[in-house]
Amino acid sequence: xxxxxxxxxxxxxxxxxxxxxxxxxxxxxxxxxxxxxxxxxxxxxxxxxxxxxxxxxxxxxxxxxxxxxxxxxxxxxxxxxxxxxxxxxxxxxxxxxxxxxxxxxxxxxxxxxxxxxxxxxxxxxxxxxxxxxxxxxxxxxxxxxxxxxxxxxxxxxxxxxxxxxxxxxxxxxxxxxxxxxxxxxxxxxxxxxxxxxxxxxxxxxxxxxxxxxxxxxxxxxxxxxxxxxxxxxxxxxxxxxxxxxxxxx
Numbered sequence: 570x571x572x573x574x575x576x577x578x579x580x581x582x583x584x585x586x587x588x589x590x591x592x593x594x595x596x597x598x599x600x601x602x603x604x605x606x607x608x609x610x611x612x613x614x615x616x617x618x619x620x621x622x623x624x625x626x627x628x629x630x631x632x633x634x635x636x637x638x639x640x641x642x643x644x645x646x647x648x649x650x651x652x653x654x655x656x657x658x659x660x661x662x663x664x665x666x667x668x669x670x671x672x673x674x675x676x677x678x679x680x681x682x683x684x685x686x687x688x689x690x691x692x693x694x695x696x697x698x699x700x701x702x703x704x705x706x707x708x709x710x711x712x713x714x715x716x717x718x719x720x721x722x723x724x725x726x727x728x729x730x731x732x733x734x735x736x737x738x739x740x741x742x743x744x745x746x747x748x749x750x751x752x753x754x755x756x757x758x759x760x761x762x763x764x765x766x767x768x769x770x771x772x773x774x775x776x777x778x779x780x781x782x783x784x785x786x787x788x789x790x791x792x793x794x795x796x797x798x799x800x801x802x803x804x805x806x807x808x809x810x811x812x813x814x815x816x817x818x
Contacts (some may be wrong), residue, residue, distance in 0.1 A: 570593075570594065570595070571595050571596070571625045571702065571706055572595075572596050572598050572622075572625050572626075573595055573596065573597050573598065573625065573627075573706070574597070574598055574599045574601065574621060574622060574624040574626070574628070575597060575599070575600045575601065575630055576600075576601040576627060576629045576630065576631065577601070577602065577629060577630035577631040577639075578600060578602035578606040578608065578609065579630060579631070579679075580678060581653050581673065581677055582628075582630035583606075583609075583677075583679050584673075584677050584679075584683060584685065585628065585630065585673070586600065586608070586609060587685075588685035588710040588711075589709075589710060591710070592709040592710055593709075594705065594706075594709040595706055595710070597613065598613065598622045599621060599622050600614050600615075601614075601615055601616070601618070602614060602616060603616055604616070608679065618642050618643060618644050619644055621643070621644065621645075624648075625702065626650075626651060626671075626702065626703070626706060627643065627648060627649065627650045627651070628652075628671055629650065629651065629652040629653065630652075630653050631652075633654050633656060633657045633661075636654060636661045636662065637661050640652075640661075640662040640663040640666065641663040643663070645666070646665045647666060647667060649667045649669060649694075649699050649702065649703075650663075650666040650667065650668060651668070651669035651670055651671040651694075652671070653670075653671055653672055653673065654670070654672065655674070655722055655725065655726030655729065656722075656723055656726050658719050659693055659695065667694075667695060667696070667699055668694070668695050669692070669693060669694040669695065669699055669700070670691065670692065670693040670717075670722065671690065671706070671707065672690065672691040672692075672717070673685075673689070673690050673711075674688065674689045674690070674691060674725060674729060675689075676733050676734075685710045685711055686710065686712050687711070687712065688713065689711070689713040689714075689715055690707040690710075690711045690713065690714050690715070691715050691717035691721075691722055691725065692704060692707060692714060692715065692717065693716070693718065693719065693722070739804075740761070743757060746801075764776070774815060777812065777815075779812070780792070781809040781812035781813055784813065789809060792805060793805060793806070
């Protein structure tokens, strides 16, 4: 049984705790948090660094800006300490401990249950033995485990912002347009699902449809005339231009 301490009590820590709870190979000994969280058993929580238990891995699940501070505050040396960030380098961790990265590539919300077995986990470590330990922990909760370098992880995180955060913002705009015209946003749910499922069998470029790729200037002009908000017009025009600048296959 590999013993783990989680440092942080946000979305990532909460979902990791739930995933580890279902595993027979990993035990969460402790959760470190500045404040008590109802998402974890009270008896395993602490807010004192000096009370941290001895463990095989310490997983830091905090904001990027806090990673170094937390790792620097750990009251021990030469233990395996990893962070879960998509953008922070492995060297953002204090060098007094053995360093690694345990990055689950997914969007997390505490109130939304998720199947961790389908989440890609990207791993990095400074030595082979530590990588093997991280790999064992990752495989205990996920079927998709990948060795990924710092640069590759940064690229993945940028790509994820485009396909997740930016796309979700477009849902926000679509929802606003529906609400302003007394249309339930749920009407678009089948379209959203089909668009997402298509790229599992087609490349995103081949899956592209719509007036921009067809260069249907008449429809584009009608859409721009319909939109009232300047920000929506600008986004529509920018995305239209971007689609039309992609080289044809």
